[in-house]
Amino acid sequence: MSKCEQCIVRQFNSLKALTKDELIRISGCKTSKHIKKGELIFEEGDTLNGVFCIKDGICKLSKLSANGRDQIVKLVVKGDLLGQRSLLGDESANLSAVALNDMEVCFIPKAEIITDLQKNSNFSMDVLQQMAHDLKSSDDVIVNMAQKSVKQRLAETLLYIYNNFGVDAEGALNVILSREDYANIVGTATESAIRILSQFKKENLIATKGKQIIIKDIKGLQHIE
Amino acid sequence: MSKCEQCIVRQFNSLKALTKDELIRISGCKTSKHIKKGELIFEEGDTLNGVFCIKDGICKLSKLSANGRDQIVKLVVKGDLLGQRSLLGDESANLSAVALNDMEVCFIPKAEIITDLQKNSNFSMDVLQQMAHDLKSSDDVIVNMAQKSVKQRLAETLLYIYNNFGVDAEGALNVILSREDYANIVGTATESAIRILSQFKKENLIATKGKQIIIKDIKGLQHIE
DNA sequence: TAAAAAATATGATATTTGTCATGTTTTAAG
DNA sequence: CTTAAAACATGACAAATATCATATTTTTTA
Numbered sequence: 001m002s003k004c005e006q007c008i009v010r011q012f013n014s015l016k017a018l019t020k021d022e023l024i025r026i027s028g029c030k031t032s033k034h035i036k037k038g039e040l041i042f043e044e045g046d047t048l049n050g051v052f053c054i055k056d057g058i059c060k061l062s063k064l065s066a067n068g069r070d071q072i073v074k075l076v077v078k079g080d081l082l083g084q085r086s087l088l089g090d091e092s093a094n095l096s097a098v099a100l101n102d103m104e105v106c107f108i109p110k111a112e113i114i115t116d117l118q119k120n121s122n123f124s125m126d127v128l129q130q131m132a133h134d135l136k137s138s139d140d141v142i143v144n145m146a147q148k149s150v151k152q153r154l155a156e157t158l159l160y161i162y163n164n165f166g167v168d169a170e171g172a173l174n175v176i177l178s179r180e181d182y183a184n185i186v187g188t189a190t191e192s193a194i195r196i197l198s199q200f201k202k203e204n205l206i207a208t209k210g211k212q213i214i215i216k217d218i219k220g221l222q223h224i225e
Numbered sequence: 226m227s228k229c230e231q232c233i234v235r236q237f238n239s240l241k242a243l244t245k246d247e248l249i250r251i252s253g254c255k256t257s258k259h260i261k262k263g264e265l266i267f268e269e270g271d272t273l274n275g276v277f278c279i280k281d282g283i284c285k286l287s288k289l290s291a292n293g294r295d296q297i298v299k300l301v302v303k304g305d306l307l308g309q310r311s312l313l314g315d316e317s318a319n320l321s322a323v324a325l326n327d328m329e330v331c332f333i334p335k336a337e338i339i340t341d342l343q344k345n346s347n348f349s350m351d352v353l354q355q356m357a358h359d360l361k362s363s364d365d366v367i368v369n370m371a372q373k374s375v376k377q378r379l380a381e382t383l384l385y386i387y388n389n390f391g392v393d394a395e396g397a398l399n400v401i402l403s404r405e406d407y408a409n410i411v412g413t414a415t416e417s418a419i420r421i422l423s424q425f426k427k428e429n430l431i432a433t434k435g436k437q438i439i440i441k442d443i444k445g446l447q448h449i450e
Numbered sequence: 451t452a453a454a455a456a457a458t459a460t461g462a463t464a465t466t467t468g469t470c471a472t473g474t475t476t477t478a479a480g
Numbered sequence: 481c482t483t484a485a486a487a488c489a490t491g492a493c494a495a496a497t498a499t500c501a502t503a504t505t506t507t508t509t510a
Contacts, residue, residue, distance in 0.1 A: 147412055148292070
């Protein structure tokens with residue numbers, strides 16, 4: 001079993017604010033887990049007894065809407081922590097988490113995190129900052145959802161993925177999503193997402209090869225409409 | 226000048242977790258402010274050097290979208306704290322705050338809050354819980370924006386105001402918003418908001434008298450579409 | 451590998467929502 | 481109190497988006 005105090009991933013999240021001793025203690029009670037593509041990590045309504053630290057892979061956080069459609073609220077990557085909110089609020093999970101590719105995650109029991117939050121103010125301040133930042137992003141997403149067209153939102157989603165997750169050797173986006181996933185991020189019908197992607201392709205903004213998407217004209221995508 | 230340690234309002238927010246000594250110290254450096262209806266409290270991009278504690282009144286938090294329209298992200302009431310996020314993230318304000326009626330607010334300098342967050346873990350845990358809860362609400366708003374029709378969102382907004390801000394002696398909503406404000410909450414054109422409110426009136430879901438709105442059929446509004 | 455299932459694609463059409471125009475009512479200012 | 485400005489209201493039409501139908505392609509399963 002790998003050790004937290006030697007894990008590079010923690011540099012990307014609030015765990016970096018923990019002391020060596022705290023990390024060693026966490027290391028002793030954490031569990032590692034391999035999760036396959038498509039697998040459910042937790043579901044809306046589940047009680048989470050700890051947080052997940054993503055060592056590798058990507059997953060989507062989504063919520064079932066009253067009309068029966070899934071809304072993807074966030075993509076979570078290597079280095080992110082998952083489930084702090086439910087833990088802090090002492091509420092059941094508000095979102096479901098599903099792996100988009102094979103993942104490596106560590107599970108840290110609730111009690112450990114709470115203890116450290118109470119004792120180490122560097123840690124709690126870091127978590128607070130992280131959450132303040134998340135709240136700001138959420139507000140921005142709300143504004144985009146409310147004020148921008150489906151076409152603009154889809155273009156921004158492509159650029160978001162491009163900027164945050166990068167491309168492979170052929171220039172294709174590293175995150176592979178189905179058209180349905182794109183529709184569920186943007187909040188539209190799957191057919192609409194397919195149609196708009198086809199249109200982007202005709203207009204030479206992107207190129208596609210199966211599920212792979214290559215961004216060809218960043219400025220064009222930035223200036224939709 | 227009133228004293229924080231005797232102020233009832235603090236029971237509604239995280240300041241309740243402060244000790245008596247901390248409250249007395251804050252009391253000594255806070256400033257009170259009267260804000261008139263329609264006045265700007267702070268604007269997107271402003272640097273906030275503290276937080277506002279709302280003693281009385283209601284204000285709207287909004288953000289200017291790229292298309293030039295304001296999106297109202299949240300309504301803030303008596304007891305709420307305003308501006309923690311910008312303070313924590315050390316970023317400029319992401320939203321503008323405008324008073325919807327006459328307000329009484331106290332301004333607490335940044336340094337005081339930060340000190341208490343670092344020294345009093347009860348306080349920081351309470352703020353963390355509050356933010357976790359806010360993040361959950363934000364996710365719910367995103368899902369609603371993305372998946373529900375304008376009509377449903379407007380109905381939910383009316384119910385939200387009804388449930389959270391109550392009604393006066395005649396049964397009219399306590400919060401008085403313009404049709405434009407409603408449009409900016411829901412993320413639609415002002416004309417569309419007006420049209421839908423007219424329709425609700427025809428269907429006997431609400432009654433209106435100028436800007437006043439009386440909710441007549443809660444279940445009807447809950448089951449739009 | 452063949453068959454079944456799922457994902458992608460596209461047309462036709464209905465519904466929702468936005469925009470522009472124009473009139474009326476309410477509110478604010480002098 | 482009168483007038484100007486703002487807010488409200490509604491019609492006509494345009495644009496965006498959803499829905500349903502039906503192929504085609506890709507992926508999965510047996």
